[in-house]
Amino acid sequence: MGFGCMRLPTLGDDPARIDEETATVMIRQAIDQEVNFIDTAYPYHSPGLYHTGESEPFLSRVLEDGYRDKVMLSTKLPSWRIENQEDMERYLEHQLERLNTNCIDFYMVHGLNQAYWKKMKELKFETFLEEALDQGKIKHAGFSFHDRLDLFKEIVDYYDWSFCLLQYNYLDEVYQAGTEGLEYAASKGLGIAVMEPLRGGQLASNIPPQVQEVFNQAEIKRTPAEWALRWVWNNPLVSVVLSGMNTREDVKENLKIANIAEPHSLSSKELEIIGKARDIFKDKLAINCTGCGYCLPCPAGVDIPENFARYNDYHLFGSPEEKASFQFSYEALLLENRRASVCTACKQCEEHCTQEIPIVDELKKVKELYETG
Numbered sequence: 001m002g003f004g005c006m007r008l009p010t011l012g013d014d015p016a017r018i019d020e021e022t023a024t025v026m027i028r029q030a031i032d033q034e035v036n037f038i039d040t041a042y043p044y045h046s047p048g049l050y051h052t053g054e055s056e057p058f059l060s061r062v063l064e065d066g067y068r069d070k071v072m073l074s075t076k077l078p079s080w081r082i083e084n085q086e087d088m089e090r091y092l093e094h095q096l097e098r099l100n101t102n103c104i105d106f107y108m109v110h111g112l113n114q115a116y117w118k119k120m121k122e123l124k125f126e127t128f129l130e131e132a133l134d135q136g137k138i139k140h141a142g143f144s145f146h147d148r149l150d151l152f153k154e155i156v157d158y159y160d161w162s163f164c165l166l167q168y169n170y171l172d173e174v175y176q177a178g179t180e181g182l183e184y185a186a187s188k189g190l191g192i193a194v195m196e197p198l199r200g201g202q203l204a205s206n207i208p209p210q211v212q213e214v215f216n217q218a219e220i221k222r223t224p225a226e227w228a229l230r231w232v233w234n235n236p237l238v239s240v241v242l243s244g245m246n247t248r249e250d251v252k253e254n255l256k257i258a259n260i261a262e263p264h265s266l267s268s269k270e271l272e273i274i275g276k277a278r279d280i281f282k283d284k285l286a287i288n289c290t291g292c293g294y295c296l297p298c299p300a301g302v303d304i305p306e307n308f309a310r311y312n313d314y315h316l317f318g319s320p321e322e323k324a325s326f327q328f329s330y331e332a333l334l335l336e337n338r339r340a341s342v343c344t345a346c347k348q349c350e351e352h353c354t355q356e357i358p359i360v361d362e363l364k365k366v367k368e369l370y371e372t373g
């Protein structure tokens with residue numbers, strides 16, 4: 001298990017205000033129990049992708065007192081902000097400084113999709129990576145990915161990567177790189193890091209009652225988080241699972257699961273149970289948003305992930321008779337200037353969406369549900 005530092009606890013709603021006291025205890029608690037891989041990125045814990053996040057400098061403080069030597073540190077080159085080779089060098093230098101380290105153990109070209117891949121190839125990212133490797137500024141070069149399978153394979157084949165980071169959980173077996181991509185990369189010798197193993201929390205809390213019923217029927221009782229994490233760890237090709245945790249209880253539970261989950265440890269009956277849960281989820285999830293926030297900030301101010309979370313909540317748990325209470329939550333959780341109706345259809349968000357959601361069209365549906373009539 002690796003510690004993903006994209007969703008640390010915060011003080012209030014501002015993502016830049018990490019609850020440093022709690023998060024320090026959580027991360028050190030994990031390292032004390034042998035977690036040795038910590039993942040962050042340039043924009044994590046900021047209002048959006050074009051901002052400089054607080055996660056990296058915060059980690060440099062967490063990793064004082066001898067903790068840096070106990071872990072492999074992973075961070076990423078913000079590909080959407082890169083215009084030339086000098087930018088690549090400048091961001092890496094800044095990250096080494098922000099992380100207070102001489103070397104980043106695992107360095108990724110962040111969030112590759114069709115557009116960023118084309119640009120990074122044109123800018124000859126490989127020259128930059130080779131130099132950084134030669135100079136000992138990074139130890140291993142990889143990429144993180146959000147796009148279609150054929151592009152994933154093309155990227156795997158283009159350069160001698162050490163590893164890749166892909167979204168993988170029991171709902172996304174045939175989505176983006178999926179199992180086929182994972183197996184392809186592993187067959188070419190890449191280490192496999194997994195992100196969003198709980199789909200950003202959707203597979204762990206507030207699951208539909210029908211899914212809970214399926215889990216209740218299993219002989220062994222497990223929490224939804226344990227079913228989901230075990231499904232990922234069941235795959236022997238997975239090198240590290242990045243878990244995003246925002247409470248001390250999450251850390252405790254996930255460490256416990258990590259200690260017992262072995263590859264090939266789920267029986268065919270247990271895999272069948274997870275298959276049933278998957279089918280129910282697939283039927284009910286209205287918008288495929290994982291809440292990663294890469295779409296933000298919206299120039300018009302729409303809180304896109306929260307709008308989609310409210311919409312999905314209604315489809316997962318609501319009914320027309322209960323619509324008023326869901327509408328109440330929508331209005332309580334979203335100020336008027338954050339709601340779907342504020343969208344100007346500029347589509348800037350759609351370029352960055354990791355799930356290729358037609359955001360503008362989906363926001364119209366949210367507006368229709370909660371703001372019309």
Ligand SMILES: NC(=O)c1ccc[n+]([C@@H]2O[C@H](COP(=O)([O-])OP(=O)(O)OC[C@H]3O[C@@H](n4cnc5c(N)ncnc54)[C@H](OP(=O)(O)O)[C@@H]3O)[C@@H](O)[C@H]2O)c1
Nearest residue numbers: 004005006144195196197198199200201204225242244250
């Ligand atoms: N490179 C990229 O493009 C990219 C994109 C996404 C993520 N990542 C990396 O991958 C890491 C993992 O992704 P993720 O943060 O989306 O991970 P995740 O594990 O799928 O979801 C994290 C969320 O799950 C919930 N959770 C965790 N453990 C739980 C438990 N035992 N019981 C109940 N709920 C639990 C927490 O949310 P609540 O408790 O609030 O429900 C937590 O915020 C990130 O932190 C980041 O480092 C990279």
